[in-house]
Amino acid sequence: MSFDSLFSTSLCYGPGGPDAGWTFTLSIIFALAAVALLYVVGAIRLWQRSGRARPLRFRQALLFAAGWVALVGALVSPLHALGERLFTAHMIEHELLMAVAAPLVIASCPAAPMIWALPMRLRQALRAAGHIRMLGAIWIFMSRPLIATILHGVAIWVWHVPALFEAALQNGLWHYAQHASFFGTGLLFWWALLPHPRRRHACGSAVIHLF
Known part of the structure; x- marks a missing residue:
């Protein structure tokens, strides 16, 4: 197979x-x-x-x-x-x-x-x-609300380019790659916006990013 x-x-x-x-x-x-x-x-x-x-x-x-x-x-x-x-x-x-x-x-x-x-x-x-500084720095950067919002938005818009959109409809591998990018960046987006213990949360900015 x-x-x-x-x-x-x-x-x-x-x-x-x-x-x-x-x-x-x-x-x-x-x-x-x-x-x-x-x-x-x-x-x-x-x-x-x-x-x-x-x-x-x-x-x-x-x-x-x-x-x-x-x-x-x-x-x-x-x-x-x-x-x-x-x-x-x-x-x-x-x-x-x-x-x-x-x-x-x-x-x-x-x-x-x-x-x-x-x-x-x-x-x-x-x-x-988790204690490797470089990995920690990358995660802190990517999980900032603005960066997470941009990455999620890019994933959505890129897959709606006509050529990629048609490829996702016609090919199973591309279709699930599309789903994986939507869901993966969606997890990052919501992790950055939803409140967490031990972390300050700004509801106003979260609403702006969600909008």
């Missing part, structure tokens, strides 16, 4: 023909399942150590589950197949990724559970990587 076939080969089930059913693409199903499994394992480990923080962990788990379901709705549900034929469905799919799934996932603070799901040595390696 070629690399491109992982993105272009899919099975559609449902009434009304192949374009009306659910799209089961191997790479997407595997990624969604892996993320869910990683979160669940880590969340269980954190739950056992949380004590009084369990209500917070429960709310975060609900937010993550809602974001994950939104991802399934955008990438696997009949909306995805319909989006290849209808422009409106295509735009709804994008909005689910950027304006629903991304903020829900960020609001759930998924980093801690996912890190706790990893083996001890890998957690230690990630902790060490």
